[in-house]
Amino acid sequence: MLNKVMAFILILALSGCSLLPKETMDLLDEEISSVSISKTMELGEINESILHVFTDDETIPxxxxxxxxATKETYSIDIDTSDYDLLIEYESDEGALPAHPIHLWLGEEGEHSYFMYMIDTETLCKTSNNMTNSLRLLLHSINQ
Known part of the structure; x- marks a missing residue:
């Protein structure tokens, strides 16, 4: 029995404890009222020349x-070349809430995409390949 426990501990150590959940990005629990999209001009700042504002119940979720x-990862992309800026705004009966400005590096179909909070330029968060495909469909609709 002791050998089985030791083997399990060894497997966990060698796998880098990958069974533990990874840290993900956070948004407010409030309802999102809009997602504004613009092309990135400079890392750490939002481009105010908005390409499109999503407000519908199909795209917001x-x-x-x-x-x-999106899970927090170490850098694996060129952080100087973000593709889009997103501004996540919220609805509240209690007054104005802070918005979340986020950079997006949009991956190719079947690849990962990456998000970065504009106020935390040292942490990237990676999406799944399927989420990249969904994001590409949404963003392709505004580029036509």
Missing amino acids: IFREAITT
Whole structure:
């Protein structure tokens, strides 16, 4: 029995404890009222020349899921070349809430995409390949 326990501990150590959940991005628990999209001009700042504002009940959940399931990773992309700026704004009966400005590096179909909070330029968060495909469909619709 002791050998089985030791083997399990060894497997966990060698796998880097990959069984532990990874840290993900956070958004407010409030309802998202809009997601504004613009082309990135400079890392750490939002481009105010908005390409499109999503406000519908079909696309908002896709953005929420893409952001809140993105896992924090070490850098594996060129952080100087973000593709899009997202501004996540919220609805509240209690007054104005802070918005979340986020950079997006949009991956190719079947690849990962990356998000970065504009106020935390040292942490990237990676999406799943499927979320990249969903994001590409949404963003392709505004580029036509």
